[in-house]
């Protein structure tokens with residue numbers, strides 16, 4: 101019931117229409133991925149703290165970014181910034197395989213424990229610097245970066261299949277960032293700016 105209200109009032113109302121995305125948002129148990137002290141706000145229209153100075157994103161932003169990625173059932177998707185594991189679970193409802201990288205070991209371990217307990221078998225976890233991507237599993241049908249980058253890591257661009265896209269917030273963590281879609285074309289890349297967002301910074305050697 102909480103998820104139905106969340107999708108109707110926060111996500112559809114703001115214009116997300118992709119049926120696969122809406123179904124995933126209705127299904128994934130966000131309450132199982134937020135800390136105990138945040139339980140009353142598990143389905144609220146807001147990001148929430150998950151410890152270590154990090155956050156689980158606002159449900160609308162998760163839905164909007166997933167819609168921008170336009171994932172399909174046969175695809176393999178790379179996520180940078182596992183955090184709570186919520187975005188990975190939403191993707192895992194839609195695509196064949198999700199590869200997710202988190203730089204803070206304690207968050208990576210907690211997300212894996214929770215998502216394993218929730219029954220997800222198509223999510224692959226790595227602890228490390230996601231700015232470097234996951235070269236052994238590349239190329240990907242899409243990449244989603246859930247932390248704000250100052251510059252687009254070149255390693256991630258190179259791990260996109262031709263025709264595939266990357267959704268990435270760009271800008272400083274001290275101001276509103278712009279959410280961008282980068283499409284790999286036969287020759288070069290095309291970039292499209294969408295809405296303003298606020299994310300914690302992407303850290304690591306590429307930044």
Ligand SMILES: C[S@@+](CC[C@H](N)C(=O)[O-])C[C@H]1O[C@@H](n2cnc3c(N)ncnc32)[C@H](O)[C@@H]1O
Nearest residue numbers: 156181183184186187202203230246302303304
């Ligand atoms: C806004 S949170 C991600 C929210 C997450 N997608 C979710 O659904 O809960 C950003 C995450 O990116 C992680 N992060 C920052 N820089 C990173 C990097 N270079 N590689 C991997 N993860 C990184 C942070 O530790 C944090 O957990």
